[in-house]
Amino acid sequence: MKNMLIIIIFLAADEAMNLLSMGYRDPAVPAVYIFGDSTFDVGTNNFLNDTKSKADMPFYGIDYSPSHSKPTGRFSNGYNTADCIVQLLGFKESPPPFLYLVQNDTEDFNTQILKGVNFAGGGAGILHHTGKQRFGRVISMEEQIQQFSSVGDNMTRYLNESAAKGIINKSLILISVGSNDINEFLMFNVSNSSSLIQQLQQFLPDLIASYQAHLTNLISLGARKFGILGLAPLGSVPDVRGSYGGNSSNEINAVAELFNYGLYYMLLDLNSSKFPEFKFSFGNTYSITTGMINNPASLGLSDVATACCGNQTLTSGTPCSPNATVCEFRHKFLFWDRHHPTEYGSQLAANDLFNGGSEFASPFNLSTLVQTL
Numbered sequence: 001m002k003n004m005l006i007i008i009i010f011l012a013a014d015e016a017m018n019l020l021s022m023g024y025r026d027p028a029v030p031a032v033y034i035f036g037d038s039t040f041d042v043g044t045n046n047f048l049n050d051t052k053s054k055a056d057m058p059f060y061g062i063d064y065s066p067s068h069s070k071p072t073g074r075f076s077n078g079y080n081t082a083d084c085i086v087q088l089l090g091f092k093e094s095p096p097p098f099l100y101l102v103q104n105d106t107e108d109f110n111t112q113i114l115k116g117v118n119f120a121g122g123g124a125g126i127l128h129h130t131g132k133q134r135f136g137r138v139i140s141m142e143e144q145i146q147q148f149s150s151v152g153d154n155m156t157r158y159l160n161e162s163a164a165k166g167i168i169n170k171s172l173i174l175i176s177v178g179s180n181d182i183n184e185f186l187m188f189n190v191s192n193s194s195s196l197i198q199q200l201q202q203f204l205p206d207l208i209a210s211y212q213a214h215l216t217n218l219i220s221l222g223a224r225k226f227g228i229l230g231l232a233p234l235g236s237v238p239d240v241r242g243s244y245g246g247n248s249s250n251e252i253n254a255v256a257e258l259f260n261y262g263l264y265y266m267l268l269d270l271n272s273s274k275f276p277e278f279k280f281s282f283g284n285t286y287s288i289t290t291g292m293i294n295n296p297a298s299l300g301l302s303d304v305a306t307a308c309c310g311n312q313t314l315t316s317g318t319p320c321s322p323n324a325t326v327c328e329f330r331h332k333f334l335f336w337d338r339h340h341p342t343e344y345g346s347q348l349a350a351n352d353l354f355n356g357g358s359e360f361a362s363p364f365n366l367s368t369l370v371q372t373l
């Protein structure tokens with residue numbers, strides 16, 4: 001009888017453990033290394049004195065509970081898309097910025113880099129000069145990859161070469177970059193002397209070739225699994241809707257789509273002919289965002305055109321600043337400021353990138369990439 005009771009208690013405890021563990025997932029990858037621009041920045045640019053690309057003032061972070069609503073450098077009311085993706089992997093949020101680890105947390109540097117680092121910074125582009133004219137100091141992809149290379153050296157010294165390689169080749173590399181290059185090309189470089197299509201025929205292949213060179217460098221540093229986000233419909237963000245008008249929006253969207261096609265075929269080529277060990281999931285943020293804009297109600301959205309923060313109308317707008325107005329129902333808005341999604345918009349997108357079908361992530365989604373390859 002006594003034994004029987006013990007067995008029952010054991011079984012019950014086992015059952016309880018199972019229930020407790022259901023809310024927790026062991027991350028499917030040991031670490032995540034994150035690259036790109038403001039869409040993925042979690043505080044990098046707060047460490048730069050001389051940049052205009054910063055989200056260090058209210059009302060940024062208003063819904064970010066770990067900081068009790070203080071701005072963190074994320075261009076969002078709460079978590080951004082990088083956070084939301086890694087949360088689906090089982091992490092709490094994005095790993096910290098490289099510059100935070102270097103400047104403010106050297107004590108944890110060697111253990112944290114084994115779990116991930118975020119190198120992304122607002123204003124950054126694929127091209128080295130992108131962002132500098134508009135924002136001053138930005139950390140380009142080239143510089144972000146140099147920082148990643150130095151992190152690899154620190155890992156090798158802390159562990160040993162094969163252990164460091166073994167972590168990097170199982171880790172997820174997330175990249176979201178390109179909007180600043182495209183926007184600045186359209187702003188500064190397009191001349192009236194020949195057609196836009198002609199100029200794009202020269203510019204886009206060069207841009208994609210630069211992107212490929214960055215990926216090749218990451219592969220040579222041991223990276224293998226890539227989650228690469230394409231461009232959203234850049235003409236549909238509140239800023240562009242405000243300053244141009246319907247037709248230019250469509251034209252800018254068409255350029256974003258052309259870039260995405262070029263990027264996808266470059267990725268396929270890298271995988272099939274140059275580096276078979278290179279594995280990727282391409283995130284079609286263009287179709288994801290367009291889907292939200294065309295069918296907001298089914299996702300619980302009521303405003304997919306104006307910015308929640310920044311007195312935005314359809315024809316004019318101000319930046320998100322302490323002076324601006326903020327919408328009350330943030331989970332009803334797709335856009336937080338004139339360029340970036342709300343936390344809710346990011347969660348919806350992350351879910352499509354992670355679990356969605358091939359219209360959202362191709363040739364397979366992030367869940368497939370991390371679990372089966």
Ligand SMILES: *[C@@H]1O[C@H](CO)[C@@H](O)[C@H](O)[C@H]1NC(C)=O
Nearest residue numbers: 046047048049050099103137
């Ligand atoms: C930024 O400013 C701080 C304080 O003024 C200074 O200590 C730091 O070196 C500066 N950093 C850069 C990158 O200029």
Ligand SMILES: *[C@@H]1O[C@H](CO)[C@@H](O)[C@H](O)[C@H]1NC(C)=O
Nearest residue numbers: 043046047072100103104105
């Ligand atoms: C980093 O350290 C500086 C100086 O100690 C401090 O002012 C700043 O708030 C810290 N930044 C973060 C993100 O913790």
Ligand SMILES: *[C@@H]1O[C@H](CO)[C@@H](O)[C@H](O)[C@H]1NC(C)=O
Nearest residue numbers: 106107109110150151153154
């Ligand atoms: C990481 O490596 C660099 C040299 O590449 C070194 O200066 C730095 O001290 C190392 N960081 C830590 C925390 O060991």
Ligand SMILES: *[C@@H]1O[C@H](CO)[C@@H](O)[C@H](O)[C@H]1NC(C)=O
Nearest residue numbers: 158159160161162163164166
């Ligand atoms: C590297 O480190 C791992 C983990 O600590 C260990 O198992 C392995 O034997 C080491 N390899 C070499 C070549 O020292």
Ligand SMILES: *[C@@H]1O[C@H](CO)[C@@H](O)[C@H](O)[C@H]1NC(C)=O
Nearest residue numbers: 162163165166167169170224
């Ligand atoms: C990852 O690196 C380790 C250590 O060099 C190696 O044994 C393993 O085969 C690599 N795996 C992949 C998938 O590249």
Ligand SMILES: *[C@@H]1O[C@H](CO)[C@@H](O)[C@H](O)[C@H]1NC(C)=O
Nearest residue numbers: 129133184185188189203206
């Ligand atoms: C575009 O303009 C910028 C700044 O004027 C210049 O640095 C850059 O080289 C130009 N890019 C192209 C592709 O022409």
Ligand SMILES: *[C@@H]1O[C@H](CO)[C@@H](O)[C@H](O)[C@H]1NC(C)=O
Nearest residue numbers: 186187188189190191192193
């Ligand atoms: C192209 O034409 C527009 C309108 O006529 C003008 O505002 C713009 O400055 C011109 N761009 C260049 C690069 O000459």
Ligand SMILES: *[C@@H]1O[C@H](CO)[C@@H](O)[C@H](O)[C@H]1NC(C)=O
Nearest residue numbers: 244245246247248249250251
């Ligand atoms: C926008 O495009 C439509 C159809 O192509 C055209 O009829 C209209 O005049 C254009 N509007 C502007 C402001 O260019």
Ligand SMILES: *[C@@H]1O[C@H](CO)[C@@H](O)[C@H](O)[C@H]1NC(C)=O
Nearest residue numbers: 271276277278279280281363
């Ligand atoms: C890339 O190539 C490998 C073969 O090495 C394959 O298993 C993988 O599914 C390919 N495609 C992608 C998108 O990674």
Ligand SMILES: *[C@@H]1O[C@H](CO)[C@@H](O)[C@H](O)[C@H]1NC(C)=O
Nearest residue numbers: 057318319320321322323324
């Ligand atoms: C806020 O408004 C004040 C007064 O109109 C102005 O001086 C200041 O520059 C504004 N600040 C921002 C961040 O827009």
Ligand SMILES: *[C@@H]1O[C@H](CO)[C@@H](O)[C@H](O)[C@H]1NC(C)=O
Nearest residue numbers: 310311318319321323324325
């Ligand atoms: C935004 O709107 C609010 C309320 O209408 C107003 O008080 C504030 O001055 C406006 N701010 C800007 C920067 O236009």
Ligand SMILES: *[C@@H]1O[C@H](CO)[C@@H](O)[C@H](O)[C@H]1NC(C)=O
Nearest residue numbers: 355356357358364365367368
């Ligand atoms: C995407 O992920 C889910 C798992 O969440 C999987 O069941 C599904 O088959 C995947 N879809 C595609 C098209 O890869």
